[in-house]
Amino acid sequence: MKKRGIGKRLLSILLAGCLMVSLTACSSQNDQDDKGKDTAKNDGTESRPEKIEVTFGRMTIPNGGLPEGDTVEDNAYTRWVEDILNIDIKDAFEANMMDGSYDRQVSLALSSGDLPDIMLVSSRETLKELADNDMIEDLTGVWDQYATDTLKGIINSYGDAALDKVTFDGKMMGIPATTPDTGPTQVWVRSDWMQELGIKVDEDQNKAISLDELKMIAKEFKDKNPGKAENPVGMAFVPNLSDDGIYTMSAISAAFGAYPRTWLESDGQVTYGSLQPQTKDTLSLAAEWYKEGIIDPQLGTRTWDDITSLLVNGQLGITFGMWHVSDWLLNNVREADKNANFEVYGIEDANGKVNAKHVNPVGFIAVVRKGFEHPEIAVQISNMFYDSLRYSPESFANYPEVVKYVEVGGIGVARPMNMDIEPATSLLDNLSDIQKGVNGEIKAEEARTKESQDIIVNIKAYLADPANASTTDWAKYHSRMKGIGLLQALTESGTINYVSPVFPLTTSTMQTAKVNLDKLEDETFLRIVTGALPADSGFQDFVSQWNKQGGEQIIKEIQDQIK
């Protein structure tokens, strides 16, 4: 189902974004100290003499975490921006980013030709379509003139990769959100249950478990039902088995070296991950597990929300996702059960390596409507959120409600542009600050970002009394020390084996055939896993159908594109 497909993909790219306000050592580390003393002139947030109205396309998420009384259109962040830049923020539309509604709104705005002054688009295709149709402003000039050195440095930490993605004919048509690699998809396991049942895994202490160990945990959880719930489930997945990230099978397929729905390239030869024998192996194993009852018998009809409730109800104790899931999904589990704790692992392949894909560094892209008289506002807002808010606490010290937002964290949708511009190494840099802070090597205030400083406080509070810690402290401890901690451990031990996917622009055959091919893929994979199709002949059939129905042509087109 496309709606979920898009939701999930957004998720991996973005979602990440919304909660990981992180920071780092970047090029401008040194000028940072002078910043507060400079006049407002230099921080790229010049006000304008007359108040102007600016319309935005805005994202929402269910339970977006806004404080009582604040709305997406009117909250501490928007009031801060309105005050500093002397503008009036109006929302042209607001839509849920999780289920694809936001993308649909953008599609509608595009087709009606009635764009908000500033909005985010989720793909380069949309950006290109807008640029080709001359519907958006060239931002090259305002970017050079208004973006702070810090902001430019962050974008440059990806080399040309980030700017290239938004540049057409030498013109910068949008401001790219940037996302650092998050490493392999992680397995989150209820450690309190493992303890209760006396389950021991990861004997070599390398933070990676094998598929057999995963299966064993799931089986124990399902059979012994430590959550004392009705209908315990071993493992549950969303229906789009080829998707990446949260509640998906991507960690399992990566252990086979399979990267479904991913374009890969070696020696100039483009291949499609879903067609590879490794993908078939993944499906065969999943089919076996399904038959044994270890995988949710309702696979295929369980939605994202259903799986969240399984976790919260104590029916499910294993889940898959990124480092930040404890901040916004698993925190619900802790709310419901004070004893809940999680341990985080990677899944290793036969050689003891944990496979991962490099992420597309560019997720959302902010664009400005053609003809909007103040395109610099988009750059100024970027300066405020991705430079000032992170590195210069004094720049918003006069706005206590903003300070409060930053402390609570995770209110991404309150920002007029709900994206993140992160330096390439931000995750690990921040973690090392936090670890030092927690160990007492540095004082909390010495951490490089405001967010890290706050998190050090959270984690110390958690460690002082884990059993009675607040859910926020619990969540921050898990996401940083365990989630990013896993990435750090695997990175340092050299256990991660990265592959670099190709991120092609939509080709003409993709446009006409991809929806069908995706349907064929989703349907076939589910039927193989649920046993409605035999793995061998079913998969073989799928490969030839896929090639025949336009897939072969698409591969040719991508090959031409990357030449």
Place this chain on the structure above:
Amino acid sequence: MNLLLFIIWRFALEQEEDMKTKSRLSRTGRSYHLMMLPGMIFLIVFSYIPMAGLIMAFQNFIPAKGFFGSEMVGLQHFAYMFQLPDIWKIMRNTVGIALGKIIIGTVIAIAFSILLNEIRIKFFKKTIQTIVYLPHFLSWVVLASVIVNMFNLDGSVNQILVGFGAEKINFLGNYKVFPGLIVGTDVWKEYGYNSVVYLAAITAIDPGLHEAAAIDGASWWKRVWNVTIPGMMPIILLMAAMSLTTILSAGFDQIYNLYSPMVYETGDVLDTYVYRVGLVGRQYSFGAAVGLLRSIIGMVLLLTANGLTKKFTDRKIF
């Protein structure tokens, strides 16, 4: 809306025929026509004018270039549609589910209205009527979550099945039972509302006929069969012919909220398919082409139905 207009128009015509001898447009005829005016304006603004947009179906429509700037591609989108590998399966699903809803829905609504008409206690009758109308006013988005809760593997329906010693059935994930679930829930939701028209038709039957039949010794069954149903026939035919136009739309919001890749085999219908390809995949022209084709087929079916009823029953719908 259209049905309402149509009924007023029939009244106007009848009045006119009665008055033909007097003047071309009698006073009553004229006032009926006047009543149609707001509806006609609505229809022209929202149904006829947008038809110009159908030109999209023959273009490679790009929003920013508009209707005049987009390239004309003739029947390309129609040709493309028929070479899609899944199109016949989708057509089969669509027609199957739609026909199921039309036939079962009509039969149940008629049966229900006949039975309801037999109830003499007014309070009881009204209460039942209200209860069965209610689901009609609930949106599928809301009902879908109720249905998911009832019919999933841990839901109440399966618990009842297990109670009787039967196997659990994954109604929402089993492509063999999914169409049944769709038809069944739709009929349940709509039969009360649909029976309003039939109930009205029954009330319009001259009670004298019933009395005469009763005096002649006809049983209840005989009276239903020989008096009530023939009396309802014009309305039944009208409603059936009208619903034929929807044969290629099996109910988007219902299916969209209940289906999953597990049941694409039997549950993916034209609307959901076009939605995925057209709006999400942003192929507006293709979406328009499918919509146009659907309307044409609906119109042909309606005209055929009209012709057939005229031939066999000597009554025409319009």
